[in-house]
Amino acid sequence: MREKLIRFMTGRNGADNLSRAVSFIAIALLVIGLFTKAEVSRVLWVFAVLGVAYVYFRIFSRNVYKRQAENRKYLNMTSGIRAYFRGLRERWSQRKDYKFYRCPSCRTLLRVPRGKGKIKLVCRKCGTSFIKKT
Numbered sequence: 001m002r003e004k005l006i007r008f009m010t011g012r013n014g015a016d017n018l019s020r021a022v023s024f025i026a027i028a029l030l031v032i033g034l035f036t037k038a039e040v041s042r043v044l045w046v047f048a049v050l051g052v053a054y055v056y057f058r059i060f061s062r063n064v065y066k067r068q069a070e071n072r073k074y075l076n077m078t079s080g081i082r083a084y085f086r087g088l089r090e091r092w093s094q095r096k097d098y099k100f101y102r103c104p105s106c107r108t109l110l111r112v113p114r115g116k117g118k119i120k121l122v123c124r125k126c127g128t129s130f131i132k133k134t
């Protein structure tokens with residue numbers, strides 16, 4: 001059975017970032033649909049089904065080259081958003097040891113250790129200094 005599956009998937013695209021994103025959106029539409037009026041929920045359901053169909057089409061597609069190009073395009077288009085959320089995650093995991101401040105003149109994010117009292121921060125990018133409590 002396992003071998004059969006492996007043989008079946010050989011030369012096919014499989015799951016990638018774009019497929020995962022579309023399935024996530026499809027699930028989100030279904031969840032939102034639980035809280036909306038029946039007519040709205042029906043429309044969301046149709047989009048979710050179309051999304052899932054598209055995901056399966058991409059997973060089983062033999063045109064791997066084209067699917068990879070689509071996935072690259074998706075990754076390029078969303079790189080800013082994904083970097084933003086990666087930053088949020090990192091700041092959240094470091095929140096006990098560090099405080100984060102934005103430079104008032106160039107908006108660069110500065111990281112300072114917690115518990116040092118009032119200190120003067122100097123922006124490493126533009127050299128602006130400002131006082132903050134840590």
Ligand SMILES: [Zn+2]
Pocket residue numbers: 103104105106107108123124125126127128
């Ligand atoms: Zn600055």
